[in-house]
Amino acid sequence: MSTSIRRLRQGRLGNQGLDLPLDPAEKTLMIGSAAKRIEELFESLQIDHRNDHNTRDTPQRVAKMLVEEVLRGRYEAPPRITEFENVQGFDQLIVTGPIELRSTCAHHLMPIYGQAFIGIIPAADGKILGLSKYDRIVDHFASRLQIQEELVKQIGQHIVDLTAPRGLAVRVSAVHMCKTHRGVRASHRSRMVNQSYHGLLEADQGLRQQFLQECIALERD
Numbered sequence: 001m002s003t004s005i006r007r008l009r010q011g012r013l014g015n016q017g018l019d020l021p022l023d024p025a026e027k028t029l030m031i032g033s034a035a036k037r038i039e040e041l042f043e044s045l046q047i048d049h050r051n052d053h054n055t056r057d058t059p060q061r062v063a064k065m066l067v068e069e070v071l072r073g074r075y076e077a078p079p080r081i082t083e084f085e086n087v088q089g090f091d092q093l094i095v096t097g098p099i100e101l102r103s104t105c106a107h108h109l110m111p112i113y114g115q116a117f118i119g120i121i122p123a124a125d126g127k128i129l130g131l132s133k134y135d136r137i138v139d140h141f142a143s144r145l146q147i148q149e150e151l152v153k154q155i156g157q158h159i160v161d162l163t164a165p166r167g168l169a170v171r172v173s174a175v176h177m178c179k180t181h182r183g184v185r186a187s188h189r190s191r192m193v194n195q196s197y198h199g200l201l202e203a204d205q206g207l208r209q210q211f212l213q214e215c216i217a218l219e220r221d
């Protein structure tokens with residue numbers, strides 16, 4: 001129990017994971033602690049959650065949603081990866097997507113949703129990741145409080161660290177509800193698009209162009 005409390009007290013950036021994933025007992029502790037504070041938030045907002053049939057269980061519900069769903073990429077280990085030997089020495093561009101992306105804005109805690117695309121030029125003598133693992137990696141880093149610039153970099157750096165490809169590109173195209181649902185109330189079609197490049201995909205403009213063309217084709221299909 002003392003370990004759990006110590007770990008829970010460590011401060012971390014909103015888009016960083018804890019040093020160690022939480023075990024089930026620690027998750028329960030965190031949910032209970034967060035629920036109490038959400039009750040206080042409701043009280044500050046003059047919402048009588050104890051007597052309101054609609055919001056009676058909401059603090060507990062929201063705390064559970066934050067720890068187990070919306071922010072779970074901070075409290076769980078990155079997905080387990082299946083790697084295959086690159087037996088045939090495949091060294092051309094692979095592009096996968098669209099990968100559905102659901103994240104949360106670090107500034108207003110509003111949803112970010114959109115698509116990610118990943119381009120990989122594997123190392124001929126290296127490993128190839130199982131295709132579904134790219135979706136799981138995107139989901140892991142998206143399940144934190146993010147800004148899009150840092151999200152694409154975290155996804156890219158993680159894949160580079162795991163597989164040391166010759167080239168890697170990550171592209172995200174997403175709607176930020178902090179911009180569409182409040183504030184400036186931009187069009188729901190208003191998106192932010194950005195990329196992060198490594199290795200050959202950073203160095204070679206032709207390869208970057210090929211990656212972007214594949215993304216556009218995959219977006220259209």
Ligand SMILES: Nc1nc2c(ncn2[C@@H]2O[C@H](COP(=O)(O)OP(=O)(O)OP(=O)(O)O)[C@@H](O)[C@H]2O)c(=O)[nH]1
Pocket residue numbers: 105106107146147148149176178179182183184
């Ligand atoms: N660069 C970047 N900006 C973001 C991202 N998500 C949200 N923002 C913006 O971050 C800003 C939030 O900071 P503030 O200007 O302090 O927020 P605010 O005073 O509520 O301003 P408005 O949103 O304009 O009403 C807003 O302009 C958001 O649109 C992101 O992923 N990247």
